[in-house]
Amino acid sequence: MAVTKRAAGGLAVAVVAALGLAGCSASDSAGPSGGGSGAKKGAAAPEAPGSVLRLIGDGSTSYTGPQPNVRKPEKLKPGETPPQFVIFSWDGAGEDGQKLFSHFREVGRKHNARMTYFLSGVYMLPEEKRSLYTGPQHAPGRSDIGFGDLGSIKETATQIREAWQEGNEIGTHFNGHFCGPEGGVGTWSVDEWKSEIQQAKSFVKNWKTNSGLKQEKALPFDYDKELIGARTPCLEGQKNFMLAGRTMGFRYDSSGISKQKWPKKTDGLWDIPLQLVPIPGRAFETLSMDYNFMVNQSGTTSQGDPFQHTYWGNQLRDGLLQGFERAYRGNRAPLIIGNHFESWNGGTYMRAIEETIKTVCNQKDVRCVPFRELVDWLDAQDPRHIEWMRTLDVGQAPKEGWAKFLANGPAPAPAAPGAPGESGASDTSGTSEGVTPAEEQDEE
Template sequence: MAAAWRIALGGLTALALASGAATPDASAPAGGRRAPTRPYPAGRPVRLIGDGSTAETGPQPGQPVPRRLEPGERPPQFVVFSWDGAGEDEQKLFSHFRAVGRKYHATMTYFLSGVYMLPAAKRKLYAPPRHSAGASDIGFNDVEGVRDTVAQMRAAWFEGNEIGTHFNGHFCGAHGGVGTWTSKEWMSEIRQAESFVRHWRTNAGLRSEPPLPFDYGKELVGGRAPCLEGQRNLIPAAKAMGFRYDASSIGGRQVWPRKIRGVWDFPLQDIPVPGHDFETLSMDYNFLANQSGTTEGEPARREAWGRQMRDGLMAGFQRAYRGNRAPFFVGDHFESWNGGTYMRAVESVIKKVCVKDGVRCVSFKQLADWLDAQNPRLLTDLRELEIGKAPKNGWARFSGAAVRRAAR
């Protein structure tokens, strides 16, 4: 994958808020599940769409059936691990974390940047709002990069993971950044992100490659904006395009989520920074920004930085798990910043939390499914619980009272 994929540190400065090993064999058994060894499981129907870049292959495997909580039942502890700009490059972090997810029974959300499906030779097909055709702050891909990323997306979907969007050119800041875009411009960006997925075989000249096993127009139900900017005008566009959630807001408190104009708001959350009296967002970049301010910080300090992120994430998780059970959101990038210390920290957290009793490591889409299945009155009551605070009289009385009141 081209070096231009690397996200420039300066372009993400707005996120700095003070408030690996070898890749496992993707076909090897892990956690009782096996990744597909061929493009599609035997007997799976395939109906090509358009140029054959995507296809209808039936319902996505591995999706839990949401149900309403029973009276007196404690909510599950949901944890969502999500990846901005997901793609497969020479680091092979996409394939690595797919294997980690299989082993520890975690489904995740992979936010694809649409330009990762577009070779640099076809860059002019992208017409970004407020920028010239072919512009992109994260560059474009090459043909092999497209092929490798498609292979990971295909396998990830069959394993039950979600393919969301990180949109396209990753423009930030006051001069044409996504925070300045109108809702109409956001709709153009979303349509183009969908188009690059729907036409990757044509655009990359990979017509003999098997298609992605889903209709992206139906599969795409949420995303995260570059630099966490522009949510105000993004929400109307997202709703019009059929999105069910948005994960673009910042500084979220560890409380139960609510909707904005009918769209679930899943913000990155403020969590403790061990050894300090401030909090930062639950994302790898934000720990980096508060530690080194550079992707190539002092090697002797990298291990300590990774421990700090790991312990901060665990503190945020425990605060919810032992308290109000608010869903816990972790955002990351497939980047080996500061020697990969943040990747190791995240993997350590996945290993620890996803196997705990009552914990469900899910995608944002699966979380939205569960929330939509619940009693609205119960969700209202859950949102009133403060950070880290379980119901005063216990979960049995709390949940039961909410359900009984709604039934009157």
């Protein structure tokens, strides 16, 4: 992919070294495209051929029944240790000439890993139809990551279709990938986020009409129901996105920044952030994302010293494995890993992620699954147990063992009449604002 990289806005200089910058993949020719109008309102959907049960709208998507190859959630049994969830997720997922989408699907099949692919909606919209997209605070046809072409649209649709059938999740990375203080997603209102979400859905729901690829197979899901989670560009604008998303079918967000602790609900959505993990050989930690390791290694130059490439990839792999071990042997907090289909620093990060998947996903009690399965599992638990597990610090295993720890959890507090639900999400746009590296270490 041709890369246009944008750093997170509003970073204090003291924080950059410790956290790196939040970044996302961008391409002028990356994925398929889509947008504009679909079937006429009120018109009956066409009958679906073959095994498809029902086409939706213009036939870009369809209802084919429950998703196959997924694991149903179950409540923890008395005395049972929580599973170790590991979530591998991909920002701006699309298939281009590097064929990394298809490659990592194959890696997942080999190593018992199903993942979340955050699709950028404009990858389903052809360049010649770019005017169908109007990003909030931007002129029609603007996108900082470009649009699709017919070849990439067709290939990305194939990858999305087959990934879903394998039990992977299709989330969203929204559309234009606008970052920073000048019209970036961190400046958007709730209503502007709703517009961006609606357009991201439209480009997927109408990709056949917009591309003219009407003979291609439909995507095998109803996107209005499939789409339950997201990661925002550059990790900016989380608060207002969550306020918008909670009204539009979303169940989780992964745009925040945190330590390796159990997630919580904020404004009605599961807040499942990227996490601080070690950088082996360095005195600080950074986010569990390939881009952030790159920034701490070669800066914003995506092709640094070739003699360092292998070392840098090993550093990412080993940092993620250290984060995995301290969760697996400790508080069992889900490990959240963010990636991009990119060849930064000679592709060393793609090699590192593949080696991480091979190492962790076949271990006992480990579940490498999409966010959707994690939130299904969280919702199936006693909320008191999740809250009680949140009291465990990073890497801290219950001294008395999991059975006694969960049994000794707090008694349920009586709900006050008319008490409001959880609220007050803080906007963790791009970084933990105002926290110096020293403070991060002290809190550890």
